[in-house]
Amino acid sequence: MSDETGVQDAETEDAAPEPEPVAEKHGVPVTDSLGQEVLHPSREQYRDLVETLRGEGYLVCIDLTAVDYLAHPHRSVVPGVVPERFELVVSFLSHEHKARTRLRVQVPADDPTVPCIVDLHPGADALEREVFDMFGIVFEGHPDLTRILMPEDWDGHPLRKDYGVGAIPVQFKGAGSEERS
Amino acid sequence: MSDTEAEFADLIAQTSEESQGLSRGSGTDRLREMGAVLRLSEADAAALEGEAGDPDQTMIINMGPQHPSTHGVLRLMLELQGETVLRTKPIIGYLHAGMEKTGETLTYLQGATNVTRMDYASPLFNELAFALAVEQLLGVEVPVRATWIRMLMTEMNRIASHLLFLATNGMDLGAVSMMLFGWREREEVLRFFESVTGLRMNHNYIRPGGVAADLPDGWEEDVLALMDLIPPRLEEYDTLMTGQPIWRERLQGVGVITADEAIALGATGPILRSTGYAWDLRRDMPYLAYDELDFDVVVGSYGDAFDRYAIRLNEVRESMRLVRQIVEGMPSGDYRVQDKKVTPPPRARIDESMEALIHHFKLFTEGFQVPPGETYAAVESPRGELGCYIVSDGGAKPYRLRVRGPSFVNLQTLPHMMRGGLMADAVAVISSVDPIMGEVDR
Numbered sequence: 001m002s003d004e005t006g007v008q009d010a011e012t013e014d015a016a017p018e019p020e021p022v023a024e025k026h027g028v029p030v031t032d033s034l035g036q037e038v039l040h041p042s043r044e045q046y047r048d049l050v051e052t053l054r055g056e057g058y059l060v061c062i063d064l065t066a067v068d069y070l071a072h073p074h075r076s077v078v079p080g081v082v083p084e085r086f087e088l089v090v091s092f093l094s095h096e097h098k099a100r101t102r103l104r105v106q107v108p109a110d111d112p113t114v115p116c117i118v119d120l121h122p123g124a125d126a127l128e129r130e131v132f133d134m135f136g137i138v139f140e141g142h143p144d145l146t147r148i149l150m151p152e153d154w155d156g157h158p159l160r161k162d163y164g165v166g167a168i169p170v171q172f173k174g175a176g177s178e179e180r181s
Numbered sequence: 182m183s184d185t186e187a188e189f190a191d192l193i194a195q196t197s198e199e200s201q202g203l204s205r206g207s208g209t210d211r212l213r214e215m216g217a218v219l220r221l222s223e224a225d226a227a228a229l230e231g232e233a234g235d236p237d238q239t240m241i242i243n244m245g246p247q248h249p250s251t252h253g254v255l256r257l258m259l260e261l262q263g264e265t266v267l268r269t270k271p272i273i274g275y276l277h278a279g280m281e282k283t284g285e286t287l288t289y290l291q292g293a294t295n296v297t298r299m300d301y302a303s304p305l306f307n308e309l310a311f312a313l314a315v316e317q318l319l320g321v322e323v324p325v326r327a328t329w330i331r332m333l334m335t336e337m338n339r340i341a342s343h344l345l346f347l348a349t350n351g352m353d354l355g356a357v358s359m360m361l362f363g364w365r366e367r368e369e370v371l372r373f374f375e376s377v378t379g380l381r382m383n384h385n386y387i388r389p390g391g392v393a394a395d396l397p398d399g400w401e402e403d404v405l406a407l408m409d410l411i412p413p414r415l416e417e418y419d420t421l422m423t424g425q426p427i428w429r430e431r432l433q434g435v436g437v438i439t440a441d442e443a444i445a446l447g448a449t450g451p452i453l454r455s456t457g458y459a460w461d462l463r464r465d466m467p468y469l470a471y472d473e474l475d476f477d478v479v480v481g482s483y484g485d486a487f488d489r490y491a492i493r494l495n496e497v498r499e500s501m502r503l504v505r506q507i508v509e510g511m512p513s514g515d516y517r518v519q520d521k522k523v524t525p526p527p528r529a530r531i532d533e534s535m536e537a538l539i540h541h542f543k544l545f546t547e548g549f550q551v552p553p554g555e556t557y558a559a560v561e562s563p564r565g566e567l568g569c570y571i572v573s574d575g576g577a578k579p580y581r582l583r584v585r586g587p588s589f590v591n592l593q594t595l596p597h598m599m600r601g602g603l604m605a606d607a608v609a610v611i612s613s614v615d616p617i618m619g620e621v622d623r
Contacts, residue, residue, distance in 0.1 A: 143218075
């Protein structure tokens with residue numbers, strides 16, 4: 001492809017952080033992000049993949065978080081994976097192989113639900129609650145999906161990109177409108 | 182004496198064998214009791230209040246957030262049957278400051294001032310994880326001296342952090358003199374930090390591209406004086422606590438956790454190592470230049486609160502061993518990368534060169550651009566794996582800054598350690614987890 005528009009191609013390739021050919025692992029596209037292995041399962045494949053990885057020795061769910069790509073929609077994902085607003089990022093660690101792997105699951109804004117993996121990795125409990133609290137992503141089957149960092153009666157999900165950073169009125173529990181009026 | 186030693190060796194062999202054959206069963210199988218976690222909302226708890234109590238029934242009591250031994254603002258909801266703890270629910274968020282959100286509004290140069298405030302007992306580790314992640318995205322190679330300075334500073338920070346643990350652990354269990362000793366020694370380490378970074382805490386010293394300033398003149402003497410000062414003090418701690426029957430009675434067999442449970446719950450650091458499972462990122466997935474240094478990973482054998490105490494005490498000794506090697510091997514050279522797009526020019530250059538002035542101005546107003554991408558960098562903090570996940574959209578600020586605080590994940594082991602224990606031991610267990618709430622809530 002470099003024959004036709006060599007210069008332009010080189011530029012676009014530079015801009016894309018992930019390499020072009022899509023390799024597969026466990027039936028899921030796999031890419032390399034700065035030397036780190038990244039798997040891109042769909043929501044349907046996600047749970048099965050976590051189970052497969054655990055069988056392979058990835059026994060620790062070291063991190064589970066999400067990213068809201070509202071302000072950055074034209075990002076590069078692997079060909080074949082449709083970028084959605086939210087992305088669930090789950091990191092696993094294998095003590096046995098001394099290796100890490102990362103899963104990036106696309107989660108659409110109109111249906112932000114993801115299967116829960118707490119029964120497979122009990123350590124994901126608080127992490128999933130945090131993602132629910134901060135991004136409003138619902139984990140189906142979670143034993144106790146409640147807010148963890150924000151107060152129980154808080155409105156909104158702070159780490160979403162459409163949630164303002166600016167002046168937010170301080171919310172005092174119990175001290176409500178009757179005092180002000 | 183040899184009998185007990187042989188017994189001990191047997192036990193170590195056993196536990197390490199056990200940890201080799203980790204179960205691959207489903208996650209819930211790996212835990213003795215999933216029911217250790219109390220699932221009860223605050224509204225439900227409030228509704229329960231004032232109901233007529235049946236003496237056979239369990240009671241829910243609240244501990245914290247304003248309780249001197251819950252380490253800051255940790256709150257626990259405990260279900261008790263008599264004196265026995267059945268289920269526990271840690272309630273966190275009282276120190277939530279939205280630091281991940283704040284991180285998205287600060288440039289990469291300012292970012293270090295933000296992350297350093299997360300785990301305030303070991304601020305340099307936060308800066309290190311952040312700097313490593315940014316450097317991976319930038320693709321810059323940090324000078325060797327900067328790497329070694331980072332190792333020196335973080336190992337000193339590990340000493341300071343563990344001394345703080347020893348102090349608070351002693352205080353929680355009524356050994357108040359230990360609290361004074363621990364703070365006293367920690368202050369000596371902080372004094373060294375002040376001479377290097379200008380601040381006792383929240384240093385903003387390790388920055389993307391290197392460190393903020395070179396080590397001051399005479400730093401070797403300061404470090405070596407500290408290394409001579411601390412060992413006899415640690416001997417004092419041994420006399421005061423390690424061999425003391427009351428201390429042992431209070432901690433041994435309390436808050437036991439197995440390797441399987443710890444791994445299933447994602448626990449890292451001294452909690453995982455106390456189960457006899459040797460996992461230390463410095464040895465197993467080396468970062469900086471730890472592969473060039475010689476040190477041991479300290480492990481326990483029973484997974485109880487005493488092991489976690491002993492591990493941290495001995496990790497201070499290991500860190501001192503590392504510091505001595507670092508002082509010997511400290512290379513000369515630059516302390517930060519000489520990339521003009523990342524590193525501000527020296528003050529003197531600004532007077533002579535227009536380009537230097539422009540670079541300086543641009544760096545501190547706009548910051549530097551980081552190529553788009555995402556990466557995860559992890560370091561072994563005193564509390565476990567401290568990870569930093571950064572997504573860059575090509576701008577001068579992180580698109581998403583995520584810090585995986587070890588305390589946040591480690592707190593999940595609390596209900597499992599407390600289950601079936603006495604209410605009076607709860608404080609010992611909390612203390613042995615060593616949570617830093619700034620990092621839990623971020």
